Amino acid sequence: MLRRRGLLGLATAALMGVSVGSAAPTVAAPAAVPEYQIKVDPAGRGVEISDRMYGIFIEDINFAADGGLYAELVRNRSFEFLPADNQSYTGMTAWTAGGAGGGAGAAATVDDAGRLDERNRTYLRLDLSNPDGGRFGVTNAGYNTGFALGAGERYDFSVWARTDAPGGTPVTVTLHDADGAALAAPLALSVRGDGWAKYTGTLRATRTTDRGRLSVRAAGTGTLRLDMVSLFPRDTYKGRPNGLRRDLAEKIAALRPGFIRLPGGCLVNTGSMYGYDAASGFPRARSYQWKDTVGAVETRATNANFWGYNQSYGLGYFEYFQFAEDIGAMPLPVVPALVTGCGQNRATDDEALLRRHIQDTLDLVEFANGPVTSTWGGLRARMGHPKPFGLTHVAVGNEENLPDQFFANFQRFRSAIEARYPDITVVSNSGPDDAGGTFDRLWELNRASDVDMVDEHYYNSPTWFLQNNARYDAYDRAGPQVFLGEYASQDNKLLNSLAEAAYMTGLERNADIVKMASYAPLLANIDHVQWRPDLIWFDNDESWGSTSYQVQKLFMNNVGDRTVPTTMTGPGSQPQPITGRIGLSTWATSATYDDVKVTAPDGTVLFGDDFSTGAGAWTPVANRGTWAVVDGAYTQSDTAAQDTMVAAADITATDYDYSVKATKNAGAEGFLVGFGVKDSGNFYWWNLGGWNNTQGAVEKATNGGKEIMVAKPNSVTTGTTYDIRIQVRGTKVTLFLDGQEWGGFTDDRVTQPFAQVVTRDDASGELIVKVVNAQEKAAVTRVDLGRLRVRDKARMTVITGDPGEQNTRTAEPIQPVTTTVDGIRSAFTWTFAPYSVTFLRIKTR
Missing domain, CATH: 2.60.40.1180 (Golgi alpha-mannosidase II)
Incomplete structure (x- = not known):
């Protein structure tokens, strides 16, 4: 287009x-x-700039793989969608049953001993009732609006099937639009025998559409069983079977990335607490295991994706490694450390499970690099790649919130990997933020243990990026190198991309310490957005690069071999004191506030409210939640409402103390006490009991994007009243909880x-x-x-x-x-x- x-x-x-x-x-x-x-x-x-300076981070979020980069057109091809993946799912999600030409029958998904493979548990059973003609079967609607087909293009169909009909079962495969109009000549197959066999054929589209449907219907009587119903465009990236959607792969290749971090962040380390059920051999809860993603696609498990949908694993480790090789990038896999992150806080106490994951990681290196005579190198060779992939880096863990527990596990992974594969660089991480208690503790542990490389992640406002160009200037050159594995400015507009570009000049200037960097996330299906901003957007037949894609491509295609020293002079700006309204807020929590007071350092009262005469001084900043004065205090009672801020008293003084009493009544989190409030997108708030009541932090919002100013573990107790005081002295903030100093920060950076x-x-x-x-x-x-x-x-x-x-x-x-x-x-x-x-x-x- x-x-x-x-x-x-x-x-x-x-x-x-x-x-x-x-x-x-x-x-x-x-x-x-x-x-x-x-x-x-x-x-x-x-300083020298590595050939791997800039890369990409692929995670199956926003339907990035299935329905996106992975070229399979059929959704739920193996009938494995289950409520465990998403409460709205069934084995028939994306499928409808029906007849043609008077055909009749019954369709049901089945999980029994007759399954195609032990890890491919669910299949479709069709009980046919068509002795006098007619056909009955199922129709797949694909992703987004339907199948994207191009006139004259060929599409490879395959299905695993079996029948108990003595003479076999005739099957017709058709491509058509939502009204039933044909989009290709039908494909006729004959299924014979009651053992699973693969049947294939090719359909050629007669017109272009993005609303196609695929129907598989059968004549006759008896029971027909179907699994792994697949339709692939012949025109995949580099023509590979089980391959990648060409336009998306080409946009990625055009970036000329030096590395690919894969197969994700949160979907890797969440769910990893679970082992296998001894009786069935299946995971007690399905979690990402690299061994589930290799081998013949019909033997691969599916996954309850952390992001709320089913993940087929058709795009698995072999395909990721092959794609990296195709575009000249270094693969950098991330393996779970058995300590969760991404808003969760759990660490395994299962020693056998930990040992198994360590062995799985050693086996992964063997799969990538081992000789064809080895177990896992042999599997790689049987999959069509006898030559080693040349893996050099492995990352352990992603955004863990329990630093000491994570690092104890990391050390065990690191010791095992280095003992067997001393040339592999083992990458650690620093948690989910650019600062705070977890970040500081993990950097302390990484430095003390002489870790080679630390993965940093942060998503911040454009202002943050424009204020932190010199972030890495002061990093210890004798300490670990930095892998900036995930970063982005919090929107997809040109201003965000320019802020990222300004920041990237600082990355290049510090290329001796920042060895690799990747914007994140990479891909987003426009109809299934779970996170933004994103680099490349797509629907079922089109794709387009964001403004950040264009900026990243410009930098990645013009890196250079080393920096040339420069000095720059120009107009500067001055730090601004923290002034504005005070605020009260909640997030998925009911809380009560009382005895609000703002005083000058000499004790002069600038504002006070005990709510004895109502809450007339307070106005909504975010018009959500249910606020009311109850028993002489101000209560927000809706435990489902998020971001419910109200504000009062525009404080113009640069030095002041803001105090309030807060009590949690019910809900998931704690309190949000705002200050320096300008509007709904620009403020500071002290978040106590945030992140599911696990962490406290001050967040600064700038034009809707937030950054962490200070953070550490914290929780609040329901029914307990807390004395909260925020002391502001120009740009310096000190925080007191129940009379004890809790933390503080100075916001004196300039844009x-x-x-x-x-x-x-x-x-x-x-x-x-x-x-x-x-x-x-x-x-x-x-x-x-x-x-x-x-x-x-x-x-x-x-x-x-x-x-x-x-x-x-x-x-x-x-x-x-x-x-x-x-x-x-x-x-x-x-x-x-x-x-x-x-x-x-x-x-x-």
């Missing part, structure tokens, strides 16, 4: 003072005195909308000047390359536009525009457009 694009390129060129056309563009005379200066030290030796880094591409002999201007005014900049001799022409790529713009299914306005520009000298002045990221590739002589 054609998309609207192109006008942005002309606008960008005009804004940059560059002409567009067949002739080489020229740089317009600067309109103002430079505010910024970038001074390059061409003789200085910067830096202008960021830069310069790298050198040894092969091309080019300097790559990378500049981000994430503000509404143009940045007139003096660029001084020292005594370096350069050619006067350079290749310039710019991404710019409205900061609130985003790419969607109907239009992708944010695109890179590349031109050739004149006027490059050893020192030159350049005007960088508002809200832009600009790459100048400058040839040296």
Whole structure:
């Protein structure tokens, strides 16, 4: 489908003072005195940048695999959907039973001893009643609106089947639309014998649609059993059977990622507490086990995905490793550490289960790298890849909230892996946030144990990224290296992408400590969104890159081999004191607040409310929940309502103390006490008993995105009244709980909308000047390359536009525009457009 694009390129060129056309563009005379200066030290030796600097993180969230990257068109192909996956599921989810030509029968999903495979438990039973013609069977609706088919394209059908009809059972396979109109010539099969066998055929689509249906119907009488009903486009990525959806795989390959972190974060380490039932051999609760994802697809288990749906494992470890090899990326698998994260707090006490998972990890390395004569290397060879995949890194765990328990298990995994495979780098992690008690404790443990690499994760506001460009400047160069395995700014607009771009200049400047980084999540099905922002969006027949995709692609395709030292000067800003309204809030909890008071340091009362005369001073910030004065106190009574903030008293003083008494009545969490409240998207709150009553933290919200300022384990007791006091002194906040100091922070960071880094591409002999201007005014900049001799022409790529713009299914306005520009000298002045990221590739002589 054609998309609207192109006008942005002309606008960008005009804004940059560059002409567009067949002739080489020229740089317009600067309109103002430079505010910024970038001074390059061409003789200085910067840090080397790894070939694996930027990569991707694949997790089956947002229907990223099934219904997405995995090219299978049939949903619930093995009839394994169950309420354990999702309460709305049954074995017939996505299927409907019915007849054609007067056909009749009955359809039911069955789990018995006649199953296709011990790990493929459920199949479809059709009891046929068609002695005089007619057919009966089932129709699959696929994902989204239906099957996406292209006129003239071929689709490979397969099914495992058996019948007790003595003469066999004729089966007709058809592609049609929702009204029954044919989309391909029918495929005729004859199922014979009461043992499972695979039947295959090809259908060629006669027209293009995104609303196709697949029907499998049978004539005659008797019982027909079906399993693994599959339809694959022949045109998969690189034409591989059981392969990947080509447009999505090509968009990923176009990023040129250096690594693939797989197969997820939360879906790996959650559910991993459970072992196997001795009698059946099945997991007591289905959890991610890599061994379930390899071998013939009909023998692979399915999974109750952490994100609330069924995961087929058709896209398993073999396919992930093969895809990594196809696109030149390093695979980096994540294995469960038997301590949960992602909002859960459990650690295994099952020693046998822990030992089994450690052995499974050793077996995974053997599957990737072992000789064909080994057990798991032999399986890899039988799957079609006798050559080792060359695995070099294994990550243990993901976002664990119990640091000491996690690290004890991590050490056992690490010792076992290093003893057998000393060349494998074992990656640890630092929990789910960029700061806080868990983060600090895990870094302390990782440093003390001389861990090679630590995986950091954070999702923060654009402001946070613009304030933390120097985050890694002060990291200990003698300590562990950093793998930034998950990060993103909390929305999908251009402003978010520019904030990420500014931050990435700091990653490159610190490439000696930050060895790898991957935006997350990678993929999102537009009709099944569980997390945003996301890098690549799709429906059943289209895909489009977000603004962050375009920025990531620009960086990933223009990394360079090493940084060139630079200094940058320009206008700065000052930290702002924390002022604004005070707030009260709850999250899935009923709570009562009383005796609210705000005082100056000298004791002067700035605001007070004991609710004896009602709550007239308070107004909703988020109009949710049920607030009322009850027995002389202010109560929010709805235990289902989330984010129920009310606020009062605009505090303009820079130094003040805010105190309140709080009592939890019922519900899942504790209290949220707001301060510095500007509006529903900009505030601070002290979250006590958050994350299912496991952690306390101060979160700062900026334009709807939140970041952690301070955090540590915490819970509150129902029925207990707590004295809460928040002391604000300009930008410094100290927190008191029941008269004891609980924690504190200083928010004195300033937003830096202008960021830069310069790298050198040894092969091309080019300097790559990378500049981000994430503000509404143009940045007139003096660029001084020292005594370096350069050619006067350079290749310039710019991404710019409205900061609130985003790419969607109907239009992708944010695109890179590349031109050739004149006027490059050893020192030159350049005007960088508002809200832009600009790459100048400058040839040296």
